[in-house]
Amino acid sequence: MPTDALCTANPHAAADLPPVIVGAGPAGVRAAEALLAAGLAPILIDEGAAAGGRIYQRQPPGFTRDAATLHGTEAGKATALHTAFDAIAARIDWRPGTLVWAVRPGELHLHRDGRAETLPFRDLILATGAMDRLIPLPGWTLPGVFSLGGAQIALKTQAVAIGRQVAFVGTGPLLWLLAHQYRKAGGGIAAVIDTTPSATKRRQILGLLTQPGMLARGLSYMLGLRRAGVRIVEGAMPEAILGEGRVQGLRWRDARGRVQESVCDAVAMGWHLRPEAQLAELAGVPFRFNPRQRNWEPDKDPTGRTAVPGVYLAGDGAGIEGADAAEIAGARAALSLLQDRGRAVDAGLLAALDRRAGAMLAFRHALDAAFPFPHALAAGIADDVMVCRCEAITAGELRAAVDPGGAMEINRAKAFSRLGMGRCQGRVCAPAAAEIIAARLGAPVEAVGRLRAQAPVKPLPAAARSTP
């Protein structure tokens, strides 16, 4: 795998430095735990105030709902992860509220409360997780439109619903999970609109049965929603979010082509997740296109190693595999790191982790096939719909940028149109933009490439000053 020397020649490759983990979600916490168990206390960094990551995000101080209310069927796992973290927190170098905004060979750049700091590293585990993948729809910038993840965070950490009558639209397990969570919390549901037909899901039943517990949970969410009389539509495509100044409805086309409308005052939408992999890119890790998920992801092997010596990846930041797989991958990457440092690791544990990871893979592949990304919906976004919210670039402007004599890949389309040049640096619009460009060029989506990342990976206050 090719990498380049600018990114990979680590001046601290032999230094006696503690391993550094970025991300304190399921992957990062389990990695920290495994390193500490081997007597190597890591530095664990997260921009959030508490450990837990996205799925097991803790409530802000003062909120006191119990784990069962917060995490439902996942309460046991959430509690286990929080307990595991609490047990090691005092013995590791835990740095919450700290953004890693840049990576150079052997060097992380941190920002916390206006102070910038350089942290030298020898070994690095990136466990940076994922974010929602969205498809821009007419009206998606109206107040009241949330990503599925955003709607879930509102519910989980602040105990607020995003509306009185919420329409859920998208595909993937999170769509159903979130609708279930809203129903349990007593929220009104206008409709659950899954862009995947039920037949597509049924076809994956054998693969999904490899994790019968997960399948059963998923089915129980669907069944519970149906029993509660929630309007459920599968194989339908959203057409527009309606409303003046705020969300008032959702228009969609059902599987038979009939246009329908649901009255709602909020919309939660999302089509799976995409890896948050900018730090991996800055660290010099090569990327690959995952055709099952239609995502670009940094390339790692099953042990968490990458082409860059000393840089390991774990969890959804290296390809969406879910929280359980993230825990396994975190521990596995830590063991690889220990081995590469010449430490003995428990062969039984290693084999067990690999076995469990392998077993989850069949389920993951079935899940990917059961909830495919509706790329034609993204590619067909009407010309007047805004694709890039930060820079207010419409699908039509993007198409104009690739028309004859124009751009032939996504970075050049960005240069011509300003798409992806704003505050989020294309993290939100890139998946849909790539589909639009590919369709316009008649090229496979992987051929139009991906937006290149640069520091800062998230906005950095210009008031940041180096600590002496």
Add this chain to the structure above:
Amino acid sequence: MIWRRRSEAEREPVPAERDPDKHPVLSNLAAIGKISTDVLVIGGGGAGCSAALHIAERGVRVTLLERGLVGSQASGVNYGGVRQQGRHPAELPIARRSRELWGRLREITGSDCEFVPSGHLKLARNAEEEAELVAYADVARQYDLPLRLIGRNAVHAEFPFLGPAVVAGSFAADDGHANPRLLAPALARAARKAGAAIVEHAEVVRLARDSDGFIAETANGLEVRAKSLVNTAGYWGGAIAEQFGEKVPIQVLAPNMIVTEPLPYVVKVNLGVVGGNVYLRQIARGNVIFGGGHGEADPVALRARPLPAITLEALPLAAEIVPMLRDALVIRSWTGMDGQMPDHIPVIGPSRTTPGLFHAFGFSGHGFQLGPAIGAILGELVLDGRSGTPIEAFDIGRFTLGKPP
């Protein structure tokens, strides 16, 4: 004589149907894999694309070979300063000529490349720097570059967004800034229209000369024969010159660039300082683009990276001259690669070893503004044997012939 060839995996993916070999204009070329032309231009930055345009406009057959996409190196990623003020006096006649072309870009290329003749305000932050402004005003007068010196009170009255550290300014009303991402592609489009063949993803890996002229071979198997050769390969122009026995002390220069999220649009001039440790402009959308210091670059791997520590050093320097930046958020940093000569001015002119070869490279961090005129000058050199714009100071012989000619 071969450059390092990059492996397939290192290249940007090219959609099959957009493969340059299958480009409609070049389909016959792909079939034979060989073309012969009058002038071959290597390098599709601002200088090379402008040269192709000027040559094609004279009805002469010209082919431009570009390793990546036109404008994918320095010309496409620079700060966007279109500035005459502060240049080496020898560059001023070229800069004056280029400024005239900048003013007519829409007419020439169909795009104004977002050129805004906003004026360029160069700032002094102490008495010593102010003395430099005064001294340069004398130089500028000799080259018909109108400058207006502004004292402390007046500069703050006229530009109220400036911080108290500023003690004086020198204003060049004629200067401005533009969108670097647009220039080379716009010139290339115009050149194509005028009849030039612009071939992207065509890295020249072998060059030779025989009695008929030059032969260039690209990594993807294209062979181009030409009577004249124009070297506008930017930093890599040094390696091409070396092929013909003209080794020059060129180094890679990678200015560190930063952009903020949109802020209220108040800085309506292009700002610089004496000494150049920070420079800053704002676009109408509100983003502030600024630079200062240098990143790192590996011109073999074709990678350039901004340096976080340098970004952190530039932040207070920028906030010192424009305090509103203290509350901004930085959303991206980047850099690019230009060729830097020891005397900080480019190599422009005929080869001293090889008839029919012309160089224009090594613009030392300030060739974006010059690009349009460089193409015009190269067109004259190649087709007429001389240019009306004085270029003696840029002779490659100053490095290869031992002492200045």
